Amino acid sequence: MVCIGIPTGTSVLITDRPHLLQHAQTLKPSKTITSQIHVRFLDQPGNRARLPNLCVRRDGVRVAALQTKTAWPTQSMVEKLPLEASTDVEYDAVIIGSGMGGLATAAQMVAKGAKVLVLEKYLLPGGSASHFKREGFTFDVGSSMMFGFGDEGTTNLITKCLEAVGKKMATIPDPTQVNYHLPKSSRFPEGLNVRVWREYNDFVGELSARFPHEKDGIQAFYDTCWKVFNSLNSIELKSLEEPRYLMQQFFRNPIACLTLAYYATTNTGEAARRYIKDPELLRFIDLECYIWSTVAADLTPLINSGMVFCDRHFGGINYPVGGVGLIAEHLAEGITEHGGNIVYKANVKEILMREESNGQQSTGSAGQRAYGVKLADGRVFRGKTIISNATRWDTFENMIGDDHLPQGEKLFRKRYKKAPSFFSMHIGVKADVLPPGTDCHHIILENWDKMEEPRETIFLSMPSLLDPSLAPEGHHIVHAFTPDWIDAWQGLSPEDYERKKEEVAESLCKRIEAVIPGLRGAITLKEVGTPRTHRRFLSRDDGTYGPIPSRPPFGMLSMPFNTTEISGLYCVGDSTFPGQGVNAVVFSGFGCAHRALCDLGMEPSWPAVDQVLKSSLKSIRDGS
Numbered sequence: 001m002v003c004i005g006i007p008t009g010t011s012v013l014i015t016d017r018p019h020l021l022q023h024a025q026t027l028k029p030s031k032t033i034t035s036q037i038h039v040r041f042l043d044q045p046g047n048r049a050r051l052p053n054l055c056v057r058r059d060g061v062r063v064a065a066l067q068t069k070t071a072w073p074t075q076s077m078v079e080k081l082p083l084e085a086s087t088d089v090e091y092d093a094v095i096i097g098s099g100m101g102g103l104a105t106a107a108q109m110v111a112k113g114a115k116v117l118v119l120e121k122y123l124l125p126g127g128s129a130s131h132f133k134r135e136g137f138t139f140d141v142g143s144s145m146m147f148g149f150g151d152e153g154t155t156n157l158i159t160k161c162l163e164a165v166g167k168k169m170a171t172i173p174d175p176t177q178v179n180y181h182l183p184k185s186s187r188f189p190e191g192l193n194v195r196v197w198r199e200y201n202d203f204v205g206e207l208s209a210r211f212p213h214e215k216d217g218i219q220a221f222y223d224t225c226w227k228v229f230n231s232l233n234s235i236e237l238k239s240l241e242e243p244r245y246l247m248q249q250f251f252r253n254p255i256a257c258l259t260l261a262y263y264a265t266t267n268t269g270e271a272a273r274r275y276i277k278d279p280e281l282l283r284f285i286d287l288e289c290y291i292w293s294t295v296a297a298d299l300t301p302l303i304n305s306g307m308v309f310c311d312r313h314f315g316g317i318n319y320p321v322g323g324v325g326l327i328a329e330h331l332a333e334g335i336t337e338h339g340g341n342i343v344y345k346a347n348v349k350e351i352l353m354r355e356e357s358n359g360q361q362s363t364g365s366a367g368q369r370a371y372g373v374k375l376a377d378g379r380v381f382r383g384k385t386i387i388s389n390a391t392r393w394d395t396f397e398n399m400i401g402d403d404h405l406p407q408g409e410k411l412f413r414k415r416y417k418k419a420p421s422f423f424s425m426h427i428g429v430k431a432d433v434l435p436p437g438t439d440c441h442h443i444i445l446e447n448w449d450k451m452e453e454p455r456e457t458i459f460l461s462m463p464s465l466l467d468p469s470l471a472p473e474g475h476h477i478v479h480a481f482t483p484d485w486i487d488a489w490q491g492l493s494p495e496d497y498e499r500k501k502e503e504v505a506e507s508l509c510k511r512i513e514a515v516i517p518g519l520r521g522a523i524t525l526k527e528v529g530t531p532r533t534h535r536r537f538l539s540r541d542d543g544t545y546g547p548i549p550s551r552p553p554f555g556m557l558s559m560p561f562n563t564t565e566i567s568g569l570y571c572v573g574d575s576t577f578p579g580q581g582v583n584a585v586v587f588s589g590f591g592c593a594h595r596a597l598c599d600l601g602m603e604p605s606w607p608a609v610d611q612v613l614k615s616s617l618k619s620i621r622d623g624s
């Protein structure tokens with residue numbers, strides 16, 4: 001164990017249990033630092049069994065630490081270690097939040113040599129894509145359905161993001177993306193059942209068998225999605241706000257770029273109706289969008305559907321061994337190994353701004369430039385760029401204040417609203433309740449007209465079917481969640497809140513028994529979360545899943561990219577294009593890092609043309 005940047009004489013606790021951070025003051029210190037570089041040799045008896053990975057100052061601050069499997073850390077390993085986050089330096093980037101969007105940005109930036117500080121309010125990295133452990137179960141906080149984890153092409157963004165900081169994760173291929181259990185109708189008296197197989201032809205074959213009169217329409221619709229995907233998968237994916245890169249891609253692959261430009265303003269509903277007429281099948285396409293965008297096809301840009309509907313067959317859905325939370329942990333480790341700093345329990349309360357001094361850069365918000373952040377504990381960190389991974393509502397309302405709301409943000413609020421949050425149940429069950437061959441992901445919906453109503457569409461993920469190490473021997477995980485609004489959970493007494501949680505959980509479990517008979521009798525552990533839980537632990541306004549359009553968007557061009565009208569301030573994550581989804585926010589991180597690195601002069605760019613592209617994108621967005 002190597003710790004640097006800790007003042008001599010400091011008592012520290014060396015531990016592998018992050019939750020001890022909270023109690024550091026009350027626990028007996030395991031070491032007193034006697035020199036700036038403190039080495040605890042891992043070949044001492046007992047140390048191998050429980051490799052420590054955290055070093056905590058007694059006042060609760062986590063300090064730089066290195067976990068190494070070699071007995072003697074080498075000098076070069078020691079030199080690479082980050083110093084404890086310093087308030088005295090100006091970072092190239094201060095990133096607020098270590099969700100997948102923030103981590104992807106940090107990973108790209110440290111890989112290019114930028115000095116990066118990530119400030120995370122919670123105890124662990126990953127935000128909505130984190131994990132938690134209970135009684136031997138490892139539960140993914142959010143979705144267990146991972147796109148972008150393939151080996152080939154350019155759209156395998158999670159794989160590429162890990163690679164940027166020298167990490168690779170083993171994954172388990174999922175033979176299906178999702179098994180849909182859909183409403184009964186005159187054509188389907190038993191209910192419509194469709195599986196999205198990893199093998200594209202198997203899926204299209206199965207769907208066409210259910211709707212034989214729409215065989216050609218099905219083929220033509222998904223072929224359109226493939227045109228989008230194949231174009232995306234043949235260009236390098238970086239900032240769409242960077243003219244030099246756009247020009248370069250255009251000369252390298254004009255057909256792909258023209259195809260993307262052609263479909264840039266199209267929504268999925270419009271494309272589906274071009275080829276498909278059957279109303280029930282169109283509802284199915286709506287649901288195909290709803291399960292990841294939380295809106296129907298008319299509100300979902302075709303570019304996003306192209307990505308989701310094809311990557312599930314090209315790269316496939318792949319589950320990371322050990323759970324989704326390990327993606328963030330590997331990234332965090334890679335970022336610190338590349339000289340970046342991540343500080344946990346760092347609650348950013350304010351983005352600090354000053355009048356733009358050179359008068360040339362600002363495009364809005366009365367010539368303001370962001371130059372730092374202030375934490376709840378009073379610490380101030382300064383950065384040449386400030387990047388917020390919090391939602392736009394949390395960023396602009398809570399960290400800047402409505403007085404400084406730029407024009408573009410006012411427009412954003414007219415065009416986008418908060419998606420609902422989720423009611424979720426993380427359940428441990430006896431393994432024998434799931435027959436062999438059960439699919440990992442399911443959707444249950446009994447009434448098409450209610451698809452978008454709260455607690456109607458049920459999402460089921462059972463990732464231990466792919467990776468048994470997530471559950472104790474003889475058990476499995478059932479993670480059930482359904483969109484729900486925070487309003488339904490406000491103003492209740494603690495007893496009423498608990499009672500309501502139990503009632504809703506019971507009624508959902510009953511409905512899930514249509515897919516998992518005997519579920520209720522097999523439960524050994526149940527953790528129930530409401531939108532209030534999401535708001536509290538994920539620090540997302542109203543616990544929202546992210547922004548959704550209030551009216552049909554202008555395809556991919558309505559959603560803001562990464563720059564904001566405040567100089568030096570960028571947004572990343574699901575409040576920026578392309579929106580919700582782990583691979584989506586990783587793309588937003590690639591774009592954000594690229595644009596910020598260009599602005600820092602660390603990547604080649606054409607500053608003279610920047611303003612032209614920025615103004616064109618703005619006028620398209622304003623006029624759309």
Ligand SMILES: NC(=O)c1ccc[n+]([C@@H]2O[C@H](COP(=O)([O-])OP(=O)(O)OC[C@H]3O[C@@H](n4cnc5c(N)ncnc54)[C@H](O)[C@@H]3O)[C@@H](O)[C@H]2O)c1
Nearest residue numbers: 097099100101121127128142348539545573574580581582
């Ligand atoms: N919202 C949900 O309920 C939900 C559920 C499942 C999956 N997802 C997925 O999660 C992803 C979201 O990723 P993302 O990167 O945009 O965001 P995120 O919400 O996952 O991460 C944002 C991070 O910022 C931190 N943060 C917020 N305010 C802060 C502050 N003031 N100071 C310091 N840290 C602060 C949060 O603790 C969190 O770790 C998307 O892929 C989405 O689809 C979301």
Ligand SMILES: CC(C)=CCC/C(C)=C/C=C/C(C)=C/C=C/C(C)=C/C=C/C=C(C)/C=C/C=C(C)/C=C/C=C(\C)CCC=C(C)C
Nearest residue numbers: 143240260261292304307441442459460578580581584587
């Ligand atoms: C207009 C300009 C500037 C240029 C024109 C030409 C050009 C070069 C355009 C380029 C466009 C590009 C590069 C676009 C890139 C788009 C990308 C990368 C889009 C990615 C989208 C990914 C999405 C939407 C992923 C979503 C995944 C989600 C939300 C998964 C989660 C799933 C669940 C929550 C559901 C779980 C389900 C069950 C059943 C349990």
